Amino acid sequence: MKIPLSNTRVLFLGAALVLGLLSSSPVQAVPLLLNFQGRVTVDNAVFNGTGQFKFALVNADGTQSYWSNDGSSSAGAQPTDAVAITVANGNYSLHLGDSNLTNMNPLQASVFANDPIFLRIWFSDGTPNGFERLGTEDHRITSVAFALKAKEAETVTSLPDGLVTEAHLATALKDKLDALQAKITTLETAIALNTAKTGITIAQMDAIAVNAASIGTNATAISTETARAQAAEAVNAVAISDESSRAQAAETTNATAISAEAATARAAEAANTASIGTNATAISDESTRAQAAEGVNATAITAEVTTARAAEMANTSAINANTASVGTNATAISTESTRAQTAETANTSNISSNTANIGSGGSGGGSTAAGSVVTSASSSDSGLAGDGYVKFLSIAADSWSASPGTEILSGRVGHGSAWTGSTMSIWGGALGSGTYLSTGAIYDPATDTWASITPLDAPDARSDHSTVWSGTELIVWGGYGSSGPLGGGGRYQASIQSWLPLNSTGAPSERYNNAAVWTGSRMLVWGGRNNTGILNDGAVYDPGTDAWAPVDPSGGPAARYDAASVVAGDTVLVWGGQGATGALGDGASLALTSGVPSAWSAITTTGAPSARSGHAAAWTGSKLIVWGGIQGGTYLNDGGIYDPAVGQGGTWAAMSTTGAPAARENHAAVWTGSELVVIGGEGVSGSLADSHAYNPATDTWRSLSGSTGARSGSSSEWTGSQILVFGGESDGQVLGQPMEINPTPPVHLYRKQ
Known part of the structure; x- marks a missing residue:
């Protein structure tokens, strides 16, 4: 094996x-x-x-x-x-x-x-x-280690002097420190001038610095060498062009990796510096975004980012902002340069207000320090606002865009698609009423390239067929063609670019709109419809032996088509669809043994969504999510979450409708690992162009930026980092332009005032 x-x-x-x-x-x-x-x-x-x-x-x-x-x-x-x-x-x-x-x-x-x-x-x-x-x-x-290590800043209270020395710094940083040292004399002169102009003495500035240090994590013992390293970091983050800045930020990251203690010291010092300078909010949006991006790269905000690390990132942005507003590249070079910057800030703002702000550090014993930063998924977090936080930065989400590769496949609807692990395979479909296709192509998002699927020995043209990926082959079966319902199919082997026919012995009767899944070793076909009516039988196809075996219908669901079907571990779940009397609101679970079906069992109807067809369904890894659809001409915008592991026949829980998309059917849907993304579909007003993401952990909806263009009946695949959408139709016109998006949600940063 x-x-x-x-x-x-x-x-x-x-x-x-x-x-x-x-x-x-x-x-x-x-x-x-x-x-x-x-x-x-x-x-x-x-x-x-x-x-x-x-x-x-x-x-x-x-x-x-x-x-x-x-x-x-x-x-x-x-x-x-x-x-x-x-x-x-x-x-x-x-x-x-x-x-x-x-x-x-x-x-x-x-x-x-x-x-x-x-x-x-x-x-x-x-x-x-x-x-x-x-x-x-x-x-x-890589960067995750330092994001997690920053948590220790919560408990470290002091560090010995001289922990980071010049011997630990990169050569480029040492060169920059030498150049910056030459500016200290100029900065000392500025201190004297500012003192004369403002009446603020060095002793008063020392008091401000002491107050700021008391808010943070007591990093006052950091050596002059560490302060000089921080100055180099600030210079890298602000005073250099974008491309050079990125390179130097990476260099600074290497310096911060000298030891865990050094990383902790810098996190604490960044927090203190951010507490001193709170007047940098006037930087333009573009500049702020650029600095935020640098902060993200330098401090590695990750999927498991802690509040402490988020604070470090935002404090780095604050350091950059203060450095920009002062107009000097010598942030925290030494105690003297810090005083100079404080004096510069005093010239443009009310330093007495800053002193009061620093001295208070929040209200009441144990309160969160002013300048503390947290992240939120909400752009208007009332809870944080009530605690005295103000949003100062938003990291925008991605937007839908056309895939840049040269498209070689015509628009279509009713086609089949499958994700192979690295490419999206598309085959068949229809151009319109009575015009069916037997062409296909493979799209590689990594290279933005298309490759045609050979038409030689391909199955007959069809739409509404079954399409699965076996791990080595694209398997196509059934569907509807110019002669009506079809029962044959083929296996496409991309490695040798050739089609092989499927054995017809023991195959189920011809059909379309049936359920089809890959069980891990076989293709399961069940239900659907043909010229004799609606079906409730099925079979499994083993490509290893090119043989069919029937599925025992005992205990199975009633006959239906357009049902949702997913593989849920060692079972196949079938739910909803259209039956002889209309839409259905029940389903069943088919047990699998090494991919081979064994027995049906009913899915509970208690708490289940209302009957429907044309709905979307996805398996999260532990639960089935069902949303949307149509019932008797009424479009739906509700759904439910089914947990097969709880109780006899599982349990259902309703999905929130607050912020949910408009009612629709025939929409595309993918599970990203954390959200169900619903794309397009058909509603009361016709084809829809919007897309929305549902998070079952928080029972909340959010809309995605941009649009795929109005479409229904499109195919969608999850690559592991992007959603790919292809085909569909819009008010009778077939579509071909593939679209893509990274659905990661936006992040909003809030600072304690």
Whole structure:
């Protein structure tokens, strides 16, 4: 048995931000978690079912273990106990360090004092072969270590002088420090001039600095060498062009990685500096966005960002802003340069107001310090506003855009599509009434290129057919063509660019609008309709033997077409659709054994959504989400979440309709790992162009920026980082332009006043 690792990677998305709860008490510590999503195939077929996984964080050559899921790994060896994870269509996700999972140890910030760190994974599908390494190389975890390490700034109270020396700094930084040192004399002169003009003495500035230090994490013992390093960082972040700034920011990151203590010291000092300078909000939006982007790159806001790290990022932006407003590149070069900047600020603002602001540090014992920064998914967070926070920065979400590759495939509707793990395969469909297609193409989003699927030996032209990806082949079956319902099909092998026919012996009767899924080893076909009526039978096709086997209808759902169907671990869930008497509101679960169907069982109707067809459905890894559709000519904009693991027949929970999209049917939908994204569809006013994302963890909706153009009947695929949409129709006109978006939500930063 070979278990190749396919498209597995650690994802750090803004959608996965974890925030501490804020009140009049100090910001609470946030658990250290790494959101991990991967894809696994077994013998070139995507795995479905419950897999056993083992994880370890190791050094570069894998000879030292820093952490493992059960704490038993030593010298990079395989841990003893495994974590059971549900895998659907080869996809799985979990939080490393989530102690709620059996055999999962929590992550400690001290783990990330080590650099570099690599993630090593072992997997078992339950066969006698046992556990095997996923992939031949471990996966490096880069900026995350420092994002998590910043948490220690909450507890560190002092650091010895001289911890960071010039010997630790990069040569380029030393050169810049030498150049900056020459400016100190000029800055000292400015101090004297500003003192004469404003009447503010050095002693008064010292008092302000002391007050600021009392708000933060007591980093007053940081050596002059550390202050000089911070000056270089500020220069890198502001005084250099964008391209040069990025390079120097990376250089600064290398400097900050000298030790965990140095990273902590800088985080604390950044917080203090941000508390002093609160008058930098006048920087233009574009400049602020640029600085925010630099802050994001330098401080590595990740999917599991802590409130402490978010504060560090925003404080870095504040340092940049103050540096820009002062007009000098010498932020925090030394105690003298800090005084000079304070004096400069006094010339443009009311320093007495700043002093009062710094001295108070919040209201009441244990209050959050002024200048503290948190993140929120809301652009108008009333809870934060009530606690004295003001939004100062928003990191915008991506918008829909046309895929840049040269399109070679004509527009169509009723086509089939499948994601292969790296490409989107599209085949068949219709141009309009009576005009069916037998052409297709493969789109590679990594290279923005298209490749035609050969028409030689291809199945007959058709639409509304079944399309699945087996791990090595695109399998097409059934559908509707110029002669009516079809029962044949074909297997396209992209590696050799050729079609193979499907054996017709034992195949189900011809049909279209049926349910079809890949079980992990077979294609399941069930239900649908043909010239004899609506169907409730089905069969499974094994491409390894080119053979069909019937599915036992005992206990199965009533006959229907346009039903939603998903693979849910070791079961197939079928729900809703159109029956002989109209839309249906029930369903059933079909158990699988190594991908082979065994027995049907009913899905509870208690609390289920109303009857419907034309709805969208997605499997989250643990639950089925159903939304939208139509019932008796009435479009719907509600839905439900089904949990098969709770109670007899599972349980349903209603989805919020607050902020939900307009009612619709025949819309596209994808599950991104954290949200259900609904795209287009048909509503009362015709084809729709909007798209929305639903987060089941918060039971909330948000709209996505931009538009795919009004369309219904399009296909959509999730690449692991983007949504791809192709085809469909708009008020009778077929569409061909592929569209794409990264659906990561926006992030909003708030500062305590």
